[in-house]
Every structure is written in structure tokens, then in C-alpha cells.
Amino acid sequence: MKESIDLKSQLRQHGHKLTTQRAEVWEVLKGAPGHLTAEQVAADTASGVNLASVYRALGLFTDIGIARESRLGNDDAARWEVAHPDDEFHIVCRSCGRVEHHGGDLVQQIRTHLSNSHGFEAATVELAVSGECSRCSDPSAA
Amino acid sequence: MKESIDLKSQLRQHGHKLTTQRAEVWEVLKGAPGHLTAEQVAADTASGVNLASVYRALGLFTDIGIARESRLGNDDAARWEVAHPDDEFHIVCRSCGRVEHHGGDLVQQIRTHLSNSHGFEAATVELAVSGECSRCSDPSAA
DNA sequence: ATGCGTATTGCGAATCGTTCGCAATTAACC
DNA sequence: GGTTAATTGCGAACGATTCGCAATACGCAT
Ligand SMILES: [Mn+2]
Ligand SMILES: [Mn+2]
Ligand SMILES: [Zn+2]
Ligand SMILES: [Zn+2]
Numbered sequence: 569m570k571e572s573i574d575l576k577s578q579l580r581q582h583g584h585k586l587t588t589q590r591a592e593v594w595e596v597l598k599g600a601p602g603h604l605t606a607e608q609v610a611a612d613t614a615s616g617v618n619l620a621s622v623y624r625a626l627g628l629f630t631d632i633g634i635a636r637e638s639r640l641g642n643d644d645a646a647r648w649e650v651a652h653p654d655d656e657f658h659i660v661c662r663s664c665g666r667v668e669h670h671g672g673d674l675v676q677q678i679r680t681h682l683s684n685s686h687g688f689e690a691a692t693v694e695l696a697v698s699g700e701c702s703r704c705s706d707p708s709a710a
Numbered sequence: 711m712k713e714s715i716d717l718k719s720q721l722r723q724h725g726h727k728l729t730t731q732r733a734e735v736w737e738v739l740k741g742a743p744g745h746l747t748a749e750q751v752a753a754d755t756a757s758g759v760n761l762a763s764v765y766r767a768l769g770l771f772t773d774i775g776i777a778r779e780s781r782l783g784n785d786d787a788a789r790w791e792v793a794h795p796d797d798e799f800h801i802v803c804r805s806c807g808r809v810e811h812h813g814g815d816l817v818q819q820i821r822t823h824l825s826n827s828h829g830f831e832a833a834t835v836e837l838a839v840s841g842e843c844s845r846c847s848d849p850s851a852a
Numbered sequence: 853a854t855g856c857g858t859a860t861t862g863c864g865a866a867t868c869g870t871t872c873g874c875a876a877t878t879a880a881c882c
Numbered sequence: 883g884g885t886t887a888a889t890t891g892c893g894a895a896c897g898a899t900t901c902g903c904a905a906t907a908c909g910c911a912t
Contacts (some may be wrong), residue, residue: 619874659824695837697832698835762861765899
């Protein structure tokens with residue numbers, strides 16, 4: 569099973585407090601299936617955490633590395649999720665907007681090529697592919 | 711030498727007029743070394759084209775495929791350049807913000823893998839790598 | 853060249869996502 | 883429980899982009 573992140577210790581390690589709001593925001597992120605906007609997080613929060621505080625929490629989580637922020641598709645709002653490595657990249661359906669994750673060594677290959685052939689050590693590799701997802705391209709397959 | 715795009719015919723083909731403002735915006739894009747914000751384009755424009763009109767022109771150029779829009783690094787403003795294929799991806803220095811282009815077949819490999827192994831035809835592949843550029847990581851190399 | 857009808861411009865106001873300032877609250881440590 | 887600095891909530895501010903609309907300028911046909 570997947571290691572569960574201990575929010576309290578992660579925050580402590582970076583010199584921050586564990587507040588009820590942060591805990592609630594974290595709970596929403598953990599429970600959500602996908603990539604949420606700050607507004608969605610705020611809405612799903614147990615006690616209705618203030619939007620500005622949600623932004624602050626999400627920003628903090630991203631800074632300390634337990635959450636990941638991305639801008640997907642044509643979307644103008646940022647979205648967050650529990651952190652996952654770059655290697656698991658995003659495939660965004662340009663019809664319905666659904667996002668799938670794709671693992672494998674494709675991203676590693678990019679890193680390796682840049683390092684071996686160009687002496688460049690990639691800090692982050694952001695890869696996002698768009699196209700029609702199976703549900704949208706083949707309407708018959710329910 | 712690189713084929714030069716004929717703005718007038720590209721616009722005609724898509725049912726749009728060639729205006730002096732569009733010509734000026736295009737001139738700026740063609741002449742610019744890098745990736746420009748709408749504000750920068752407006753500023754560099756011969757007759758000071760209005761910012762809203764610059765946005766409209768850049769949006770149109772992007773729609774008809776002769777310009778490319780990207781959001782690089784932590785930057786919150788969109789940037790434009792004369793269109794180039796996805797295969798030439800972006801390497802962004804997280805210290806100085808400089809952007810380099812990197813060609814090769816890495817992006818094609820991604821497309822091929824997704825098609826062969828998953829029957830997924832990628833419409834766009836957006837790849838952006840971050841790290842320290844040579845100038846920033848090795849200060850001695852002037 | 854001239855005139856027409858429509859696409860396009862410029863301008864300011866509006867919108868949207870996100871951040872800020874600051875007084876009131878609260879978590880962490882004693 | 884008391885102290886104190888970190889955090890919250892609120893509303894106002896912000897920057898990027900878009901919109902509405904009257905004035906203008908293309909493109910095409912005279
Ligand atoms: Mn993800
Ligand atoms: Mn580019
Ligand atoms: Zn879909
Ligand atoms: Zn640099």
C-alpha cells in the first residue's frame with residue numbers, strides 16, 4: 569500500500585503549525601479523485617475554510633513538497649493534488665477535460681538524455697499530453 | 711533558410727483581414743529573439759497597438775497556427791512566439807528565466823509510445839524542463 | 853478611384869484567479 | 883493557564899485577460 573504522508577510532521581519539519589484549516593484542506597486533497605481548484609477545495613472543506621486560507625495552505629503544501637500544482641489544458645485556474653513524481657505525467661482529454669496519469673520511464677529517458685548528452689540536470693520535467701480520451705473518441709464504449 | 715510565413719495569405723485562408731495592427735504585431739513576433747508577453751509585444755509595436763488588440767491578434771495567430779502560446783516557469787503571464795513544433799521543447803532556467811529550445815526525437819518517442827502501446831493519438835505534447843542553465847550553474851564561464 | 857458593409861480597433865469597464873493588509877484568533881511551548 | 887508568534891478571515895487590491903460598443907478601416911464591387 570501507498571505510504572501515507574503525516575501532515576503534522578511534514579509541517580513541523582519545515583517550521584509550520586498544524587492548524588484545523590490545514591488539516592481540513594489536506595483531508596480534501598487526500599480524498600479527492602483528481603485535480604482540484606482552490607475553490608473546489610474550499611467548497612469541499614468540512615468547516616468551509618476561507619478561500620484565501622485555502623490558497624495559503626495549498627501554496628504551503630506545494631512548497632514543502634507534499635502537494636503538486638498544475639495548470640491543465642486550457643484551464644486558467646491552477647489545480648492541486650497530493651504530490652506525485654514528474655514521471656507520472658498527465659494526459660488531458662481536450663474534449664471532456666478528464667485527466668489520466670501515465671507512468672513508465674518516458675520522463676526518465678528525457679532526464680537521462682539531457683544529462684548524458686548535454687550535461688544538464690533537470691530539476692523538473694513537466695510533460696502534458698492532450699488528445700481525445702477513449703471515452704470521447706469511441707462513444708460506443710460506454 | 712527557413713520558410714517565411716506569409717501573414718496575408720494565412721489570414722485570408724482563414725477568413726480574416728490583414729490590418730496594419732496585425733502586421734505590426736507579426737513583425738514584432740518575427741523580430742523578437744524569444745518568448746514575449748502581450749505587453750512586451752504591444753510596447754515593441756511600431757505604432758503602439760492597443761493592448762486588447764494585441765491580445766486579439768496573438769489569439770488569432772495562435773488559433774490559425776502561426777504563433778505559439780506558452781506559460782513558462784512560474785510566470786503568470788502568457789508568452790508568444792512564432793510557431794514551432796512541439797518536438798522542439800522548452801528548457802527554462804529557474805534562476806535567470808532564460809529559455810532554450812531543444813529538438814531531437816524525444817517528443818516523437820512519447821507520441822510513438824502512446825500510440826503503439828496505448829492506441830492514444832496525442833494532439834499536443836507539451837514538454838517543459840527546468841533546471842540551471844549553463845550560465846547560471848557555472849558562473850566562471852562568462 | 854469611390855462607396856458599402858462588415859470586420860476590426862481602441863478605449864474603458866468588467867471579469868477572474870490570486871494575493872495582500874490587518875485585526876482577531878489560535879497552536880505550540882512553558 | 884499564560885505568552886507569543888503564526889495563522890486565519892475578511893475585504894480590498896492586484897495583474898492578466900476579456901468584453902461592450904462606438905468609431906474606423908479593410909476588402910470587395912462598382
Ligand atoms: Mn496529477
Ligand atoms: Mn518556443
Ligand atoms: Zn474525454
Ligand atoms: Zn540561467
